[in-house]
Amino acid sequence: MITEKNNVFYLETQNTEYIFAVHPNGTLQNEYWGARIGVCGGFPGKPSGDRGSNDPVEDFYTEEYSAWGGARFKECALKVSFADGNRDLKLHFASFSLNGETLDVVLKDDFYALWVTLHYTVFPQNDVIRRSVTVKNETENSVTVERIASAVLHLPGKRPFHIHNVSGAWSGEQQPFSETLQSGSMIFESRKGSTAHGNSPYFIAEQGCTEFSGDAYFAALEYSGNFKVCASRGADHRTQVLLGINDFDFAYILDPHAALDAPPVFFGFTEQGFSGVSNTVNRFALDHIFPKAFAEKPLPVLYNSWEALEFSVNIENQTALVQNAADMGIELFVMDDGWFGARKNDRAGLGDWFVNREKFPDGLTPLIDCVNRAGMDFGLWVEPEMVNPDSDLYRAHPDWVYHFPNRENRLLRSQLVLNLTLDEVQDYLYDCLSALLRENNIRYIKWDMNRAYSEAGAPNLGDNQKAMWYLHNRALFALLERLRTEFPAVSFEACASGGGRIDYGALHAFDMYWPSDNTEAVDRIRIQNGYSRMYPTKAMRAWVTDIGWNALRVPLDFRFACAMRGALSVGGNIGKWSKEELDTAAQYIALYKSVRDVIQFGDFYRIADLDTDEGLNAVQYVSRDKTRSVAILLTPFTQFHLQKERLLSLRGLDDHKTYRFTWNGETLERTGAFLNHVPLAFETKRTFDSRIVVLEAVEQSS
Ligand code: DGJ
Numbered sequence: 001m002i003t004e005k006n007n008v009f010y011l012e013t014q015n016t017e018y019i020f021a022v023h024p025n026g027t028l029q030n031e032y033w034g035a036r037i038g039v040c041g042g043f044p045g046k047p048s049g050d051r052g053s054n055d056p057v058e059d060f061y062t063e064e065y066s067a068w069g070g071a072r073f074k075e076c077a078l079k080v081s082f083a084d085g086n087r088d089l090k091l092h093f094a095s096f097s098l099n100g101e102t103l104d105v106v107l108k109d110d111f112y113a114l115w116v117t118l119h120y121t122v123f124p125q126n127d128v129i130r131r132s133v134t135v136k137n138e139t140e141n142s143v144t145v146e147r148i149a150s151a152v153l154h155l156p157g158k159r160p161f162h163i164h165n166v167s168g169a170w171s172g173e174q175q176p177f178s179e180t181l182q183s184g185s186m187i188f189e190s191r192k193g194s195t196a197h198g199n200s201p202y203f204i205a206e207q208g209c210t211e212f213s214g215d216a217y218f219a220a221l222e223y224s225g226n227f228k229v230c231a232s233r234g235a236d237h238r239t240q241v242l243l244g245i246n247d248f249d250f251a252y253i254l255d256p257h258a259a260l261d262a263p264p265v266f267f268g269f270t271e272q273g274f275s276g277v278s279n280t281v282n283r284f285a286l287d288h289i290f291p292k293a294f295a296e297k298p299l300p301v302l303y304n305s306w307e308a309l310e311f312s313v314n315i316e317n318q319t320a321l322v323q324n325a326a327d328m329g330i331e332l333f334v335m336d337d338g339w340f341g342a343r344k345n346d347r348a349g350l351g352d353w354f355v356n357r358e359k360f361p362d363g364l365t366p367l368i369d370c371v372n373r374a375g376m377d378f379g380l381w382v383e384p385e386m387v388n389p390d391s392d393l394y395r396a397h398p399d400w401v402y403h404f405p406n407r408e409n410r411l412l413r414s415q416l417v418l419n420l421t422l423d424e425v426q427d428y429l430y431d432c433l434s435a436l437l438r439e440n441n442i443r444y445i446k447w448d449m450n451r452a453y454s455e456a457g458a459p460n461l462g463d464n465q466k467a468m469w470y471l472h473n474r475a476l477f478a479l480l481e482r483l484r485t486e487f488p489a490v491s492f493e494a495c496a497s498g499g500g501r502i503d504y505g506a507l508h509a510f511d512m513y514w515p516s517d518n519t520e521a522v523d524r525i526r527i528q529n530g531y532s533r534m535y536p537t538k539a540m541r542a543w544v545t546d547i548g549w550n551a552l553r554v555p556l557d558f559r560f561a562c563a564m565r566g567a568l569s570v571g572g573n574i575g576k577w578s579k580e581e582l583d584t585a586a587q588y589i590a591l592y593k594s595v596r597d598v599i600q601f602g603d604f605y606r607i608a609d610l611d612t613d614e615g616l617n618a619v620q621y622v623s624r625d626k627t628r629s630v631a632i633l634l635t636p637f638t639q640f641h642l643q644k645e646r647l648l649s650l651r652g653l654d655d656h657k658t659y660r661f662t663w664n665g666e667t668l669e670r671t672g673a674f675l676n677h678v679p680l681a682f683e684t685k686r687t688f689d690s691r692i693v694v695l696e697a698v699e700q701s702s
Helices: 273-289 315-328 365-373 392-396 423-439 459-486 521-534 556-563 579-601 672-677
Strands: 002-005 008-012 016-022 028-035 078-081 091-099 102-109 114-123 128-137 143-154 162-166 176-180 184-189 202-206 216-221 227-233 239-245 252-254 259-270 302-304 332-335 377-382 444-447 491-494 541-544 567-570 603-608 617-622 628-635 646-648 658-663 666-671 680-682 689-697
Touching: 002 091, 002 102, 008 102, 008 114, 016 259, 028 143, 028 259, 078 128, 114 273, 128 143, 128 273, 143 216, 143 259, 162 521, 176 521, 202 227, 202 239, 202 273, 202 521, 216 239, 216 273, 239 259, 252 259, 252 459, 259 273, 273 521, 273 603, 315 332, 315 365, 315 579, 332 444, 365 377, 377 423, 423 459, 459 491, 521 541, 521 556, 521 603, 521 617, 541 556, 556 567, 556 579, 556 628, 556 689, 567 579, 579 617, 579 628, 579 689, 628 646, 658 672, 666 672
Parallel strands: 302 332, 302 567, 332 377, 377 444, 444 491, 541 567
Antiparallel strands: 002 008, 008 016, 016 028, 078 143, 091 102, 102 114, 114 128, 128 259, 143 239, 143 252, 162 176, 162 202, 184 227, 202 216, 216 259, 227 239, 603 617, 617 628, 628 689, 646 680, 658 666, 658 689
8 A cells, every 4th residue: 555645655565664755855765664654644754964064964864766966975876967067966856646556756857857757566465565767858968877776775773784695606506695784885786797696686684583583674676687786884874775787887878858767676574584585575476576477387397408418419319318208297398408500519509590400300390299299398498699609690690799899709608699789689589589489389498598798899889888788688578578479388497507597587587597507406405595585486497417416426315305395307317217216206296296386386484404403404385375385304414413303393384274294104183383383303314314294284174
């Protein structure tokens, strides 16, 4: 619900509230963010005067959207240059319009016809608010936007916050960390063109919450390109966080009467600690972000032969895997890299999206028919944004890649980045990909992207070249949108050398992410754990492969239990698996199918942590109606003195329901109240111990 009273705006969700107000001097300032307090008086708070000649009052404001101008020295959301050389922007409240759960607040520069509209939408049931910004140039000259954050958020009070993000790298994505921000700024960002593997475009802020209790504030940017999250604490000892397009090497020339939309940010507050954050974003993603076509459908169990065959795919070796895949219950059979152009390794072929006739003499149809006859859908890998210099495409159009004059392009993985801001590049990609989808019964695309952008020059953009980071991203998602509209039965997975494209911008066009090329089950525990903080379970593909942990053979049970914590998939060389291994796989896949609605759509709890729970890692999923639950326990290492001493507390069950489940080989019935409070005892007799516990509510006879 949104209420306006005397120029004070109250944005209420079921449990939270966000308040800002127009101050007597016309500035718009945040007044409150936290638990719901209703539409009360007391706002706006009184702005005080300058603290001295070095600390102007502006730096003590909590501006809802700050522009660089006047005596403002803290990080600002918007910075522009006018055509006459003026770089000073003075925004004041102009008007607002309120329509149900959406609110637009308009600010205007004091002199120039530059309008800034702040858009807000409240999602009461989700305890989430989304905001975005449009800047409109109504002057007769162009205006250069040098920075445009999507949101400024002010954390309450003056005590320092612990700010959380992830610090990752290829094969080690999503490793969580936090720092206490005492003074200065903390920046999480990408300058690589995509979100990349390092930081993630979000923050969580708290002052001592635990996994299950305590106040936590969070926000995520719904954008998939260069981003910047900047948390700062200055002389006022207040913490503010800006989220938006990275201003590094960025400028956007706004022509007269043109507008620029900054991507949305969604944000929220919870009193339930980190699990409250995870469940709020998990539910919000399911309800409002996932592409609609597949949002309510569970993801199928897929098989991908990349780790088994790498680039050497052909009609014989792919067909040879089909029956084993079908027998174990695979629903989607995916062929990865290597099927097109002159692709034998990563040095050639990218850009030539035509079937390699040496490998597939009769095209893809025979393989797809074979897969379909075995009862599975067929999926295909592509990497459309890239080109190898050794390709027909590059030979014909060397000027279709980003480049700077008088510079050699730096190759990474022997490839270059296509200039998607060129219409002809977009049309070429659309023509190739739509022909592939039209001519073949393809139901899934794994959309890869394997390098950071460098030499990011786009001569076609003239003076507006620094906008290429933003325009590339916009063109990419327009292309995806075009394909999704024409082929609504096709689902898309976002892959970027593993988890380089995990963000909420991508989740508008992709149905799932590939979180890491590291498919080793023990390493995956930490990657999945970090991922689960802010990203939805359903979107997380997880493969069972043959890779061992530090050369140790990890039991298949452990690998399956680990991969069942997301969208279960298989990526091992199933042509070489023994009969026993294939049977084991079939059992786990059948079990997964029987509980995947709980895993993919349920609430999620991290109930035991490797570091704090004696080497035990356990997660639990609970259906929204609380009638079903699944707990998955992994103990990669055990110590002799701990083996008989393990305890596990469950979470999130309905106190008043009774649940049936198997524990230590025995079928038990316990109330939710018991299970939520009394730890269950168990033993781990060996390294790589794994358990999957399914709990079902028992019908009560009244
Ligand atoms: C990187 C991806 O992350 C892998 O899964 C695989 O698709 C390779 N690219 C193929 O080149």
